Amino acid sequence: MKRLSLIIFIIVLFGNSSFANSNDDYSNLTKGKWLNKSDGYKLNAKSDKTVERFKTITFNVDQTFVLDSVKFKYTGEWNIICNNIYLEFNNLDLKTKIAVLENDELIIGKDSYKSYSGAFAGLVNFYEFTGVPNATPGHLIMVFIGIFFIFLAIKYNYEPLLLIPIGFGIIIGNIPFFQAEGFNLQLGIYEEGSVMSYLYFGVRQGIYPPLIFLGIGAMTDFSSLISNPKLMILGAAAQIGIFLTFLGALVLGFGPAEAGAIGIIGGADGPTAIFLSSKLAPHLIGPIAIAAYSYMALVPIIQPPFMKLLTTKKERLIRMKPPRSVSKLEKIMFPIVGLLLTAYISPSALPLLGMLFFGNLLKESTVTKRLADTARTSLIDIVTILLGITVGASTQADVFLTSQSMWIFGLGALSFIIATCGGLLFAKLMNVFLIGDNKINPLIGAAGVSAVPDSARVVQHEGLKADPTNHLLMHAMAPNVSGVIGSAVAAGILLSFLM
Amino acid sequence: MISIIGDIGINFSAASGSGVTVALVGWLIVFTALLLLVVVFTQVPKLIYYNSRKQLKQKTKQATVTNDDFHIAGDVSAAISTALYLFFDEMHDEESNVITIKHVRKDYSPWSSKIYGLRVWPRK
Numbered sequence: 094m095k096r097l098s099l100i101i102f103i104i105v106l107f108g109n110s111s112f113a114n115s116n117d118d119y120s121n122l123t124k125g126k127w128l129n130k131s132d133g134y135k136l137n138a139k140s141d142k143t144v145e146r147f148k149t150i151t152f153n154v155d156q157t158f159v160l161d162s163v164k165f166k167y168t169g170e171w172n173i174i175c176n177n178i179y180l181e182f183n184n185l186d187l188k189t190k191i192a193v194l195e196n197d198e199l200i201i202g203k204d205s206y207k208s209y210s211g212a213f214a215g216l217v218n219f220y221e222f223t224g225v226p227n228a229t230p231g232h233l234i235m236v237f238i239g240i241f242f243i244f245l246a247i248k249y250n251y252e253p254l255l256l257i258p259i260g261f262g263i264i265i266g267n268i269p270f271f272q273a274e275g276f277n278l279q280l281g282i283y284e285e286g287s288v289m290s291y292l293y294f295g296v297r298q299g300i301y302p303p304l305i306f307l308g309i310g311a312m313t314d315f316s317s318l319i320s321n322p323k324l325m326i327l328g329a330a331a332q333i334g335i336f337l338t339f340l341g342a343l344v345l346g347f348g349p350a351e352a353g354a355i356g357i358i359g360g361a362d363g364p365t366a367i368f369l370s371s372k373l374a375p376h377l378i379g380p381i382a383i384a385a386y387s388y389m390a391l392v393p394i395i396q397p398p399f400m401k402l403l404t405t406k407k408e409r410l411i412r413m414k415p416p417r418s419v420s421k422l423e424k425i426m427f428p429i430v431g432l433l434l435t436a437y438i439s440p441s442a443l444p445l446l447g448m449l450f451f452g453n454l455l456k457e458s459t460v461t462k463r464l465a466d467t468a469r470t471s472l473i474d475i476v477t478i479l480l481g482i483t484v485g486a487s488t489q490a491d492v493f494l495t496s497q498s499m500w501i502f503g504l505g506a507l508s509f510i511i512a513t514c515g516g517l518l519f520a521k522l523m524n525v526f527l528i529g530d531n532k533i534n535p536l537i538g539a540a541g542v543s544a545v546p547d548s549a550r551v552v553q554h555e556g557l558k559a560d561p562t563n564h565l566l567m568h569a570m571a572p573n574v575s576g577v578i579g580s581a582v583a584a585g586i587l588l589s590f591l592m
Numbered sequence: 593m594i595s596i597i598g599d600i601g602i603n604f605s606a607a608s609g610s611g612v613t614v615a616l617v618g619w620l621i622v623f624t625a626l627l628l629l630v631v632v633f634t635q636v637p638k639l640i641y642y643n644s645r646k647q648l649k650q651k652t653k654q655a656t657v658t659n660d661d662f663h664i665a666g667d668v669s670a671a672i673s674t675a676l677y678l679f680f681d682e683m684h685d686e687e688s689n690v691i692t693i694k695h696v697r698k699d700y701s702p703w704s705s706k707i708y709g710l711r712v713w714p715r716k
Contacts, residue, residue, distance in 0.1 A: 318633075319633055319636075322629065322630040322633040322634050323630055323634075325626045325629055325630050325633075326623075326626060326627065326630060328626060329622050329623045329625075329626040329627070330623075332619060332622045333619055335618075335619075336614075336615035336616075336618050336619045337615070339611070339614070339615055339618075340607045340611055340612065340615050341607075343606045343607040343611045344602055344603060344604055344606055344607045345602060345603075346602075346603055346606065349610075349611070349614075352611075415665050415666030415667050416666050417664075417665065417666070418664045418665075418666070418669050420637075420640065422640055423633075423636060423637065423640065426636060427633070430629075430632055430633075430636075431629060434625065434628050434629055434632065435625050435629070438621060438624065438625045438628075439621065439625065567666070575626060575629075578625075578626065578629075579622050579625075579626055582621070582622050582625045582626075583618060583619075583622050586617075586618045586621050586622065587614075587618060590614045590617075590618065591614070
């Protein structure tokens with residue numbers, strides 16, 4: 094007991110004496126702020142990448158201190174015993190830390206802090222929150238891709254209504270900002286509570302695609318399809334792209350649900366791709382949507398070589414019978430019968446098919462002109478803006494630039510090619526059984542890939558190249574719109590099989 | 593499994609069995625759905641025009657009646673549409689020559705009368 098009392102006495106005496114000295118040796122401690130920059134901070138829960146971040150300690154004259162790290166502000170009391178600075182935290186879960194002053198540096202464990210004036214520490218803090226220190230080569234690559242999309246849209250008029258919002262969205266999504274796991278500035282699309290994450294909710298939950306389909310239904314004229322129903326088969330044939338890509342993704346090691354979501358890129362239908370990936374593989378929405386939309390925009394480049402490769406000059410010259418006129422009753426019956434038949438077979442595609450056929454009924458009934466006008470103009474425009482900008486912004490470099498995304502892009506291109514070839518070859522096969530003027534120009538098979546109306550336009554263009562008086566646009570619109578129905582049915586089937 | 597990049601590698605066995613079944617059955621279902629639509633919409637015009645076809649058959653017993661008799665060919669309807677469009681497009685040519693400012697005649701109202709305005713000097 095005596096020995097213990099002696100030890101306590103010595104410690105108190107020594108402590109007091111050392112504190113007495115501290116006024117001289119440790120006078121700089123309370124001046125300015127102590128800054129440390131160390132690695133090991135995860136950017137976010139989705140990323141494994143770590144970055145360097147600043148930590149500051151402020152020692153106050155009243156023996157209190159504030160440790161300001163990325164996530165939290167810790168407070169406590171400091172004391173100097175035997176040339177060691179003891180930091181006792183108010184948070185009882187944290188152990189006491191011992192700091193040592195060596196050559197004007199404060200050493201706490203592995204971290205060393207340097208003293209700077211308050212103003213300089215403030216500037217450092219501001220700099221850390223600007224885009225410059227947080228920029229990575231990935232961000233710059235993505236910004237370049239965004240600008241390239243905008244260039245394609247303005248210079249070559251490739252799907253400008255999609256590529257401009259998506260391209261600008263990519264730029265927005267890749268403005269670097271301060272990120273750290275557990276720290277939420279509510280700025281990025283993946284940060285809970287940010288404006289962009291609220292807008293992205295419509296993509297994540299598959300709300301926008303059915304609304305887009307409503308507008309497409311209100312825009313689409315199914316008369317070419319009704320007048321020559323056999324062309325609908327071409328829309329089904331081209332869907333082989335979806336299922337072969339699904340197999341390809343499985344072979345590459347993607348899970349069944351992921352493979353299904355990737356396969357739907359072959360449907361060449363942006364809203365369907367987003368709808369399915371939001372249900373099957375939400376983590377892949379960004380790359381899948383970007384792949385689907387960018388390949389849709391690149392239809393005029395992707396399709397023509399395969400159209401020429403798989404058809405002969407003689408086949409490209411085939412003139413088709415002009416479509417017959419379709420009565421109003423048939424046009425009204427189509428959305429109702431079409432919905433009943435397709436949705437009974439594939440109920441999982443109901444949100445898409447229901448809205449598509451509903452939009453078409455609004456148009457064809459002719460008594461709901463105002464509703465049809467809203468659906469095909471203001472509504473679809475608003476949803477397209479929101480969809481484009483948020484899909485673009487979802488390509489945040491640290492989440493988007495992965496080897497998986499690259500494979501998805503590769504598989505997407507492959508699925509477009511397979512779908513195009515599937516449609517072309519099936520059209521050639523149909524010609525074997527068709528006689529006389531019922532024969533079809535196999536070029537229109539390429540329009541079965543959906544991508545309305547771009548692929549139909551490509552068919553018209555290629556048809557005119559072979560024969561400047563042979564207009565295939567109206568004929569190509571039939572497999573084109575049946576491709577929309579086919580890809581929606583395929584999405585429903587994949588959903589029911591894989592979810 | 594042959595590894596290519598990261599976690600991605602080629603594994604053909606992953607696609608065998610259920611993968612192939614899903615792909616094959618899925619494609620067949622898409623085909624069936626659209627084939628049903630084809631069948632229905634090939635028959636619909638026949639049903640719709642059944643009555644008129646019957647009447648026409650009675651009138652012209654010797655003549656062969658086909659679906660085409662009830663439809664106008666696309667090029668004919670295009671010609672009619674163009675003619676109608678041109679006709680309606682030129683209808684507005686008969687209009688007044690006043691194309692800029694129109695003179696508006698307003699009825700007299702004491703509320704806007706200048707006689708009772710404050711800027712009128714009182715008579716002495």
